[in-house]
Amino acid sequence: MNKIEALLRERSGNQCELCKSDKDxxxxxxxxxxxxxEANSLLVCNTCKTQIDKTAEIDAKHWMVLSxxxxxxxxxxxxxxxxxxNRLKNESWAQDNLDILYLDDETLEWAKEAGDEHDNQSSEVHKDSNGNQLFDGDSVVLIKSLDVKGSSLTAKLGTVVKGIRLDPNNPEFIEGRVDGQMIVILTKYVRKQS
Known part of the structure; x- marks a missing residue:
């Protein structure tokens, strides 16, 4: 355990500083x-971290503790x-909390640097054609034959694409290798391989 983690554990009483969990x-x-x-860090549980980082879908009930x-x-x-x-502002309780939450000017400016006030709760989650969440490194199966732009290659129906990479800027795009060529694939044309 490093010095900052030790300080944060002491400060938080060994609990997530957002949801009060004591696990992970x-x-x-x-x-x-x-x-x-120590000033720009906090101790969080894995559930909070994955949702903050947009690698898991937001569970609004989990965040009600923010009140x-x-x-x-x-x-x-x-x-x-x-x-x-801000990501949950479509929930009435979250909007009510935002209305009463006061941050000094410097802290508010820091908070706005992430752009979450323009965000919504499902913005960065990549999903396959069946609604299953995709992650970097997953394998997917093409559910349609696709012509690859700028190439004579056709990615055939049923092709398995291993070790995909998620496009961080667009939840509808993934990248993967087909016949040795790196291509961009729309998530609506893939099914996550079990």
Missing amino acids: LQVYETKPESITT ETMWSEIPAVQVVAWRML
Whole structure:
């Protein structure tokens, strides 16, 4: 355990500073800081981390605890709470909390640097044609023959594409190798291989 993690565990009482869970705790650096410090970090559980990082779909019920934890005196906790409430602002309880949450100008500016006030809860989750979430490294099967633009290659129905990469800027695109060539594939044309 490093020094920052030890300080955060002491500060939080060995609990996630967002949801109060005591399982799978880890240090989360509140972006966009370049150096991890106690001031810009918080202790979070794996459930919170994956949803903050947009690698798992947001479970609105999980975040209802922000009604309490958003009042933390720790700026990093305030920033992440504000960001998550913004992603959930379609939920009436989250919008109500946003309306009453006060951040000083500097903390609010830091919170807005992630752009979550323009975000929605499902923005970055990549899903296959059946609605299954895709992750980097998954294998998928093409459910349609696809002509590859700029090439004479046709990716045939039933082709298995191993070790896909998710496009971080568009949840409808993945990348993978077909016949040795790296191509971009629309997620609606693939099925996750079990």
